[in-house]
Amino acid sequence: MKISLPDNSIIELDDGATAMEAAAKIGSRLAKAAVAATVNGQPVDLSHQLAEGDAIGIITDNSPEGLEVIRHSASHVLASAVTQLYPGTQLGIGPAIADGFYYDFKFPSPVSENDLEKIEARMKEIIKAKVPFLRHELCREDAAEMFGAQPFKQELLADLSLDEKVTAYSIEGFTDLCRGPHLLDTGRVKTFKLLSVAGAYWRGDEKNPMLTRIYGTAFTSKKALDEHLERLKEAERRDHRVLGKQLDLFHIDEEVGAGLPLWHPRGALIRKIIEDFWRDAHLANGYEMVMIPHIASADLWKTSGHWDFYRESMYSPMDIDGQEYIVKPMNCPGHIKIYNSRTRSYRELPIRWAELGTVYRYERSGALHGLLRVRGFTQDDAHLFVRPDQLQDEIISVIRFVLYMLKTFGFDDYEVYLSTRPEKSVGSDEHWEQATSALKAALEEVGLAYELDPGEGVFYGPKIDMKIRDAIGRAWQCTTIQVDFNLPERFDVTYVGEDNSEHRPIMIHRALLGSLERFIGCLIEHYAGAFPLWLAPVQAIVLPIADRHNDYAGQVAGRLKEAGLRVDLDDRKESVGRKIRDAEMGKVPFMLIVGDKEADAGNVSVRSYAEGDRGSEAVDELAAKMTRQVEEKS
RNA sequence: GCCGGUGUAGCUCAGUUGGCUAGAGCAGCUGAUUUGUAAUCAGCAGGCCACGGGUUCAAAUCCUGUCACCGGCUCCA
Numbered sequence: 001m002k003i004s005l006p007d008n009s010i011i012e013l014d015d016g017a018t019a020m021e022a023a024a025k026i027g028s029r030l031a032k033a034a035v036a037a038t039v040n041g042q043p044v045d046l047s048h049q050l051a052e053g054d055a056i057g058i059i060t061d062n063s064p065e066g067l068e069v070i071r072h073s074a075s076h077v078l079a080s081a082v083t084q085l086y087p088g089t090q091l092g093i094g095p096a097i098a099d100g101f102y103y104d105f106k107f108p109s110p111v112s113e114n115d116l117e118k119i120e121a122r123m124k125e126i127i128k129a130k131v132p133f134l135r136h137e138l139c140r141e142d143a144a145e146m147f148g149a150q151p152f153k154q155e156l157l158a159d160l161s162l163d164e165k166v167t168a169y170s171i172e173g174f175t176d177l178c179r180g181p182h183l184l185d186t187g188r189v190k191t192f193k194l195l196s197v198a199g200a201y202w203r204g205d206e207k208n209p210m211l212t213r214i215y216g217t218a219f220t221s222k223k224a225l226d227e228h229l230e231r232l233k234e235a236e237r238r239d240h241r242v243l244g245k246q247l248d249l250f251h252i253d254e255e256v257g258a259g260l261p262l263w264h265p266r267g268a269l270i271r272k273i274i275e276d277f278w279r280d281a282h283l284a285n286g287y288e289m290v291m292i293p294h295i296a297s298a299d300l301w302k303t304s305g306h307w308d309f310y311r312e313s314m315y316s317p318m319d320i321d322g323q324e325y326i327v328k329p330m331n332c333p334g335h336i337k338i339y340n341s342r343t344r345s346y347r348e349l350p351i352r353w354a355e356l357g358t359v360y361r362y363e364r365s366g367a368l369h370g371l372l373r374v375r376g377f378t379q380d381d382a383h384l385f386v387r388p389d390q391l392q393d394e395i396i397s398v399i400r401f402v403l404y405m406l407k408t409f410g411f412d413d414y415e416v417y418l419s420t421r422p423e424k425s426v427g428s429d430e431h432w433e434q435a436t437s438a439l440k441a442a443l444e445e446v447g448l449a450y451e452l453d454p455g456e457g458v459f460y461g462p463k464i465d466m467k468i469r470d471a472i473g474r475a476w477q478c479t480t481i482q483v484d485f486n487l488p489e490r491f492d493v494t495y496v497g498e499d500n501s502e503h504r505p506i507m508i509h510r511a512l513l514g515s516l517e518r519f520i521g522c523l524i525e526h527y528a529g530a531f532p533l534w535l536a537p538v539q540a541i542v543l544p545i546a547d548r549h550n551d552y553a554g555q556v557a558g559r560l561k562e563a564g565l566r567v568d569l570d571d572r573k574e575s576v577g578r579k580i581r582d583a584e585m586g587k588v589p590f591m592l593i594v595g596d597k598e599a600d601a602g603n604v605s606v607r608s609y610a611e612g613d614r615g616s617e618a619v620d621e622l623a624a625k626m627t628r629q630v631e632e633k634s
Numbered sequence: 635g636c637c638g639g640u641g642u643a644g645c646u647c648a649g650u651u652g653g654c655u656a657g658a659g660c661a662g663c664u665g666a667u668u669u670g671u672a673a674u675c676a677g678c679a680g681g682c683c684a685c686g687g688g689u690u691c692a693a694a695u696c697c698u699g700u701c702a703c704c705g706g707c708u709c710c711a
Contacts, residue, residue, distance in 0.1 A: 112638055114639095198637075200707045215705090252702095366707080377711065575668085575674060580673095581673050
């Protein structure tokens with residue numbers, strides 16, 4: 001029979017030949033790398049029997065699709081091991097995910113990370129035994145019977161559409177409801193590792209029972225696995241919670257409260273530098289600063305709708321002179337009140353009001369995480385009041401602005417999402433449609449690739465969310481740009497148009513960095529605590545070699561301070577080696593060593609955190625270089 | 635909030651099957667050392683063993699409640 005290949009060439013095979021035989025016919029190296037195949041676009045096992053005229057493609061182990069097959073098969077091996085070791089375990093689902101795979105189980109008794117070793121050992125036996133994956137096509141009744149003791153599988157089965165084929169795969173005595181494809185045999189899961197166990201609701205819904213999820217990963221080579229494990233370790237080394245403690249930037253105090261960070265001098269200094277940059281950039285980009293109080297009467301939140309739509313994130317009201325007040329979870333109503341304080345003309349629009357506004361939101365205890373998820377945080381917030389004809393241009397300029405801001409912090413790789421109308425929402429369909437298409441058009445105008453995130457918008461409007469990719473490739477949600485027709489209506493926000501009648505402006509809510517807490521947490525990890533010069537709380541430290549150099553060291557520090565640099569002097573009675581070590585641990589960008597030679601010549605011996613010993617340099621020259629580098633924010 | 639885990643000095647960690655005044659390194663303090671590119675030496679001080687109940691002759695250790703933290707689920711700036 002004749003089979004066509006992706007390059008449209010034709011090969012001749014015996015009738016009844018399998019995908020694997022086709023791969024072997026094409027080449028032995030391909031056959032070795034093959035993990036699955038596609039036939040007429042559909043993924044199939046290598047054992048799949050081809051038919052006359054089929055178009056075949058071979059999925060190899062190093063392609064993303066190939067890795068997915070390997071990981072998916074690994075999850076079956078995991079499930080097989082688990083059912084052998086823990087009889088009576090019920091099976092959830094076990095898919096491949098971005099960096100590995102997981103399988104959800106309902107164990108008869110709790111299983112913890114200590115059990116992973118035992119499970120891994122069993123998995124290795126199964127892999128060593130090279131057990132073939134057997135595919136079964138079942139009729140619905142047989143399937144129902146086969147998974148009689150597996151309520152979760154029954155549920156999956158019941159949800160399959162009637163015209164869908166029911167398939168299952170088995171290795172040894174273990175059979176799982178599964179669409180496939182899988183490897184030929186378990187021996188082809190080469191290197192894997194179980195990583196963690198965690199709770200996970202069945203189908204991600206908290207109304208459902210909690211299952212135990214085992215996470216693992218699999219690769220085609222030990223080297224690739226080791227590299228992945230090394231990446232995980234690198235992420236651990238960059239953990240902002242650990243670095244924040246080490247570098248004395250912030251802490252979260254149990255007696256103050258969970259999710260309420262306290263900024264130490266150095267952390268507060270970094271924050272101040274970012275805030276200054278932020279304010280200057282906003283003033284330069286046509287924004288004005290506003291400020292509002294931290295609590296407001298409950299009436300305000302009833303008018304805004306937060307009382308109804310945002311209740312679960314707001315803290316309980318407090319009684320002030322018999323009136324209810326609420327700590328603000330958002331800044332928008334305050335800004336609207338400023339807008340409404342007098343009549344506005346169409347000539348004034350667009351109005352761009354920005355504030356580093358601190359808000360307090362209830363987060364479930366289990367969601368808190370260092371600076372990345374807290375209960376009190378400062379948004380780099382702004383609200384734009386625009387005429388309908390200005391909407392799209394304003395969105396475009398916000399996008400351009402955020403790209404500039406993020407680039408300054410060393411981020412130039414993004415994931416962009418456009419979120420559309422959720423179920424629980426307010427407003428007319430026309431408004432939603434208008435806003436969504438404005439966002440879409442703006443993204444296209446700027447040329448940003450984006451993904452659609454259906455139903456993930458805010459209750460009052462659609463939004464653009466941006467995730468930044470950090471130095472080791474992780475994505476962080478920071479930026480959000482939201483269009484809002486709702487609040488202007490609720491607060492009866494108007495402007496007087498050219499026609500001398502009242503019109504309704506549209507609001508844009510936007511946070512570029514998201515919140516200072518999250519952004520700085522992310523920055524700490526991005527830079528692994530070694531901040532670039534313009535952000536470093538201590539930019540240079542002068543290290544006198546002996547006490548007799550302290551005077552000169554003080555002069556050097558003074559000169560640099562005059563140049564506007566942040567400089568420390570380490571005049572402790574310690575060895576230079578010790579002073580250098582401590583400065584290295586503190587990740588200070590420049591260590592300036594001064595001894596007799598330097599004092600005589602009027603220069604300093606420069607050691608940079610990034611490059612090590614750089615030899616000596618005149619103080620003024622160094623000051624000029626450093627100030628230039630600060631200005632360039634490089 | 636839910637599932638699993640953890641909580642010992644400022645930090646990192648020891649602490650056998652419950653059994654003497656709970657240990658170490660680093661940091662801190664005091665003294666000596668005056669030092670040339672990642673830790674000079676010595677001494678001292680520092681602990682309601684997260685918090686509250688309980689079991690026991692005896693609890694850091696066992697049970698239980700609370701709180702916090704960690705890995706996830708959920709949620710999101």
